[in-house]
Amino acid sequence: MGRQIVHRLLVSFPALLGVLFLCFCLLQVVPADPAMIIAGPEAKADTIAAIRNELGLDRPIPIQFAEYIGRVLRGDLGRSIISNKMVSEELALTIGPTVELMLGAMLIAVPCGLALGTFAAVRRGRLSDRVIMAISVAGVSMPVFFIGLILIQYVGFKWALLPFTGRTGPIWDGGLPSLILPALTLGLVLIGPIARLTRTAVLEVLGADFVRTARAKGLRETVVIVHHALRNALIPVVTLIGLQAAFLLGGAVVTETMFSWPGVGRLAVGAIVSSDFPTAQGAIMILAIAFLTINLLVDVLYVYLDPRVQRS
Amino acid sequence: MSVEALNAPAAVAESTGALSRSGVLRRLMRDKVAALAAIALTVIALAAVFAPVVAPYDPYLTDLTKVMQPPSAEHWFGTDNTGRDILSRVIYGTRNTLMLGLVGVIIGGLLGGLLGILAAYYPRADGWIMRLVDVMLAFPAILIGLAVAAVAGAGLGAVVIALVVATVPDVARVARGAAVGVMGQEFMEAGRAVGVSDRTLIWRYLTLNCISTIFVFLTLRFGQIILIGSALGFLGMGAQPPTAELGMMAAQGRDFLFMAPHIATIPSCAIFVIVLAANLLGDALRDVLDPRLQT
Numbered sequence: 228m229g230r231q232i233v234h235r236l237l238v239s240f241p242a243l244l245g246v247l248f249l250c251f252c253l254l255q256v257v258p259a260d261p262a263m264i265i266a267g268p269e270a271k272a273d274t275i276a277a278i279r280n281e282l283g284l285d286r287p288i289p290i291q292f293a294e295y296i297g298r299v300l301r302g303d304l305g306r307s308i309i310s311n312k313m314v315s316e317e318l319a320l321t322i323g324p325t326v327e328l329m330l331g332a333m334l335i336a337v338p339c340g341l342a343l344g345t346f347a348a349v350r351r352g353r354l355s356d357r358v359i360m361a362i363s364v365a366g367v368s369m370p371v372f373f374i375g376l377i378l379i380q381y382v383g384f385k386w387a388l389l390p391f392t393g394r395t396g397p398i399w400d401g402g403l404p405s406l407i408l409p410a411l412t413l414g415l416v417l418i419g420p421i422a423r424l425t426r427t428a429v430l431e432v433l434g435a436d437f438v439r440t441a442r443a444k445g446l447r448e449t450v451v452i453v454h455h456a457l458r459n460a461l462i463p464v465v466t467l468i469g470l471q472a473a474f475l476l477g478g479a480v481v482t483e484t485m486f487s488w489p490g491v492g493r494l495a496v497g498a499i500v501s502s503d504f505p506t507a508q509g510a511i512m513i514l515a516i517a518f519l520t521i522n523l524l525v526d527v528l529y530v531y532l533d534p535r536v537q538r539s
Numbered sequence: 540m541s542v543e544a545l546n547a548p549a550a551v552a553e554s555t556g557a558l559s560r561s562g563v564l565r566r567l568m569r570d571k572v573a574a575l576a577a578i579a580l581t582v583i584a585l586a587a588v589f590a591p592v593v594a595p596y597d598p599y600l601t602d603l604t605k606v607m608q609p610p611s612a613e614h615w616f617g618t619d620n621t622g623r624d625i626l627s628r629v630i631y632g633t634r635n636t637l638m639l640g641l642v643g644v645i646i647g648g649l650l651g652g653l654l655g656i657l658a659a660y661y662p663r664a665d666g667w668i669m670r671l672v673d674v675m676l677a678f679p680a681i682l683i684g685l686a687v688a689a690v691a692g693a694g695l696g697a698v699v700i701a702l703v704v705a706t707v708p709d710v711a712r713v714a715r716g717a718a719v720g721v722m723g724q725e726f727m728e729a730g731r732a733v734g735v736s737d738r739t740l741i742w743r744y745l746t747l748n749c750i751s752t753i754f755v756f757l758t759l760r761f762g763q764i765i766l767i768g769s770a771l772g773f774l775g776m777g778a779q780p781p782t783a784e785l786g787m788m789a790a791q792g793r794d795f796l797f798m799a800p801h802i803a804t805i806p807s808c809a810i811f812v813i814v815l816a817a818n819l820l821g822d823a824l825r826d827v828l829d830p831r832l833q834t
Contacts, residue, residue, distance in 0.1 A: 245674030249686070256690050266623045364822075368815035370766055372773050372789055373807035380800050421578050462725070477681030480771050496774050499689045511682055 235526050239519055246519065250512040254504055255288070264308055266503070297511070305505035307498075313485075314509040317494060320514065324394055325490035329479055331410030331469075336417035341464070345419065345457055351430060359422060359478045364431025366419030375412040375485045375517045383408060392487045409486040414479045417471060428460035462533050469525030476518055492529045493519075573823030578818040583813055586708045587634040596624035598631040598783050608801035629809050631781040635695070636810065639777075639784075640765040642699050646707025646759045647764075654707065655714025656749060659722055660741055669715070672708040680767045681707030681774075688776040689808065695784075697771065698768050698777040698791045706760060707768060710753060717752040718745055755825045762817035769810045785810045 262278040263270070279285050283294050298304070301411050304314035325447045347359040383391030396402035432438060433456050480492030487493070495510035497503075541739045568574045580811050595615075602622035610617045616625035658668040678686070682702030691697055717789040721727065722745070771777045773787025778790070792803025 241670050242673045242677045246671075246677050248676070249678065253686055253690060304732075364818060365811075366814060368762060368766075368790075368811055368818050370773070370786070370807055370810050372786075372793075372803070373768065373811055376789070376793065376796060376803050376807060380804075384797050420676055473676075473679035476679045477770060480681050480685070481773060484774055495685055496776075499685055499693075500775065503690065507685070511686050511689070514679075514682050515677055517683075518679055524771065525621055539617075 229362075231232050231530050232527055239523055242519055243516070246512065246515045247296060247299060248273055250508055250515070253508045255291075262286075264502075265306075268518060279293060288445045292483055294296065300503065304512075307503055307506045309498075309501050309503045309506070310386055314506050315520065318491065318509055318513055319505060321491045321494045321510075325479060325483070325492065325517075328409055328413065328482065328488060328490060329475055330415035331406050332475065332478075335410055336421055337468070338416075340392065340418045340421025341425050341457065341461075344422040344464075345429050345452065345460075346409055347422065347426045348429035348433065348456075349452060354454035360426070360521030363419035363422045366416060367423070371412060371416050371481045374415050375409075375482060379485070380407050383539075393439065409482050409488050412485070413461055413475070413482045416478055419474065420467060420471060421464060424455075425460060425464050428463045429456050432456045447515070462529065464533060465525060465528050469529075470524050472521040472525070474517055475521075476514055563824075563827050564709050567820075567823055570823050570826075572819055574770070575577060576819035576823070579812065579816040580820060582827070583816070584637065585631060586630055587637050590630045594624075594627035594630045595626040598623060598627040599781050600624075607795060607802065609799070609801060616801070616805045619802045620795050620799070621786075625805055628783040628788060629785070629806055632785040632788055632806060633809060635778060635782065635784045635815065636765060636769060636786070636813070639695065639698055639702060639768040640761055643702025643706055643764045643768065644757050644761050646699075647703040648710050648753060650703070651707040651710025652714045652746070652749070652753045655711040655716075655753075656745055658715045658740060659718030660737075660745060667716075667744065668711070672711045675704060675708040681770060682814050684767070684771040684776050685774075688771075693776045693779060696779050696781075696798075698771045701771060702764050702768055703789045706757075709760065710756060714749055714753050715758045721745055721748045724748075726727040746804075755821075755828050758817075758821040758824050761821065763812040764813050765810065 252275045259323040260275075260279075262275050262284055265282075266275045267413050276285075283291055286294075302315045304311065304318070307314055307317060312316070343359050343363070347356045350356045361531060367411035379391045382388050390405045391408050393405065394402060395405040397404060429452075433452075438451060438455050442448075446455075448481040476492075479490065480496065482488065484496050484512055491510050495507055495514065498510060540623050549775070554632045567577065605614075605618050605622040606620055608614060608618040608622075614624050617631060619625055619628070628765060654668050680701050683695055683704045686696040686698045688694075689712070727740065727744055735744075737822065753781055768777065768785075769786030769789070772784045773790045775787070775790060778784035778787050780787070788806035789810075792799075792801075792806065795802050
């Protein structure tokens with residue numbers, strides 16, 4: 228298992244390098260000269276030249292890229308043009324809320340999706356199956372912001388049940404109520420695809436010989452479904468969750484913007500709107516690395532769940 | 540074996556494609572949900588194409604005496620914060636949203652399909668192409684949209700680039716998978732043996748036999764691409780005011796959510812209907828044309 232994880236890490240390396248290169252290119256191709264932005268509109272030519280020299284912008288591109296990787300490894304992502312704070316400090320403040328939001332969404336989506344999908348598979352062809360599948364197709368087709376708008380309008384505003392702007396703090400410090408609506412918005416979108424795939428996977432497994440054997444042994448139906456069918460059906464579902472990571476991250480950016488959630492996505496959108504290139508670059512890089520990490524974790528989980536992969 | 544005989548696989552693919560086209564349509568129409576989705580999508584597409592004729596008002600005409608009016612007989616979908624007719628704006632917005640999705644899917648599909656097929660045909664290029672695809676996959680579409688908007692400024696161009704880049708890697712993978720399967724067929728080997736040129740082998744033998752798989756996949760992706768495009772519009776990275784685009788219209792309506800919820804919810808609902816119809820039709824097409832893609 229360890230060897231497989233190391234192998235997977237090595238395979239991820241070119242992708243990581245590609246991500247870093249593209250993020251590096253972001254600042255190279257922006258229409259504005261970062262040195263001029265930092266120096267301000269009134270700056271003299273020699274001041275701009277001095278800043279260019281200090282930032283290394285006058286050196287050849289490959290050297291600049293090598294220096295950029297060095298800076299990233301040291302955690303130096305430059306300074307925000309707007310707040311003049313270190314980008315790494317701003318990111319450090321926002322990563323926690325984003326992780327919290329994504330975990331909250333997964334905690335809602337995965338159990339609900341698994342339960343609904345399994346139930347639909349067991350009740351195949353009946354009304355409940357059709358209703359669940361119709362809801363899941365509708366869920367897959369719904370824009371994240373539509374769900375968010377409905378929740379804000381009714382749960383947040385009309386019924387005043389939960390807060391709908393900002394984050395009141397970490398969950399262990401009374402922040403749970405403010406997390407519920409954003410996490411629900413993001414989670415509800417994911418329930419559909421998970422339920423759909425779980426249904427297909429469980430249906431496939433229910434026809435397998437080992438399930439027939441389990442039933443023939445006289446095991447209770449719940450045990451057969453949960454321990455034999457669902458456990459084996461989890462493998463494609465875990466893969467799907469990995470594939471949905473892009474969707475999860477994209478959804479998180481929209482959800483954070485809607486709910487004024489102080490995460491990386493909102494930071495990125497705000498930085499782009501205000502042309503704060505170093506912050507935008509840092510935030511986009513962190514989101515891309517987060518995406519690679521989720522996929523890596525899914526692969527590791529895959530090895531853990533499927534002993535056949537371990538043996539291969 | 541004559542060259543004419545070797546052209547048979549492609550010819551067979553073409554003729555069966557032509558023969559099955561009416562069969563596909565008949566089978567699709569037998570599925571009530573798919574038929575309904577196809578009709579809904581056709582009506583929406585026609586309304587979008589003929590927007591200047593169909594829209595009851597000028598979508599950009601403001602009327603400050605009629606701001607934030609709820610749906611009525613005069614304005615079926617009500618008016619927005621500057622008194623513009625929301626129905627007219629939704630029709631024009633649908634035009635832009637559909638156009639974005641189509642351009643993304645067509646250009647992304649062509650590039651991705653080409654990359655996937657070349658990767659399957661030239662094993663030496665396979666590794667490089669698939670690594671490139673992996674790097675592209677490391678950037679979720681929204682991030683690409685944000686990055687392009689950061690560099691080139693927000694606008695429809697940024698969204699198109701994001702949608703194309705988001706489509707290419709997935710299509711490349713699917714196309715490569717389908718093409719690798721075709722590469723193993725005997726007719727490919729026979730074609731090579733008698734000296735059929737690479738161009739003919741790639742186009743007539745390989746591509747024509749992979750097209751239905753790529754087409755079905757693109758139909759399934761179309762709904763997702765529209766969702767991504769409208770999310771970028773919602774974030775302010777796409778069309779800029781006063782251009783009507785459904786995602787951006789929803790974002791503008793968000794500021795008036797508590798006073799006039801219809802301004803934000805109607806464009807969101809329109810996106811939902813378009814994507815739902817596209818997804819249902821895509822699912823039905825997959826079942827008819829390529830059940831292997833079923834999940």
